[in-house]
Amino acid sequence: MSGTPGTANLVVRRGATWKTMFTYKTKDGVAIDLTGYQARAQVRERPDSPGDPILELLSTGGSPRITITPADGKVVINVSSADTPLLSPQNVQRELVYDIELYDDSVSPVYVIAFVRGALTVLPEVTR
Secondary structure: OOOOOEEOOEEEEOOOOEEEEEEOEOOOOOEOOOOOOEEEEEEEOOOOOOOOOOEEEEOOOOOOOEEEEHHHOEEEEEEOOOOHHHHOOOOOOEEEEEEEEEEEOOOOOOEEEEEEEEEEEEEOOOOO
């Protein structure tokens, strides 16, 4: 189930809800069952940016920003309109990077799949 992550360049408008769905499939187009997996993602200026990410997305915790539908292999990013301003506090167009990892922490060592990565363009908000 591991390998090279997929690439998806995304566009998000500051102040709007960011919802994007991915499906993990075999080369033959069959959905891969993600039972037991969780997801985590980070948004940063660059892949090598030090310190905390601009935005972190998790499928766990009190307010998850990623949901997984295991049997369908679906992974959905869902960031509220109240949180997308964190991506561009100055309300300017901004070019960022992100990636999503799927992981199973029921095994040791934790099994991690580099799922998808890409550029994230944040568009400024006009209507506020």
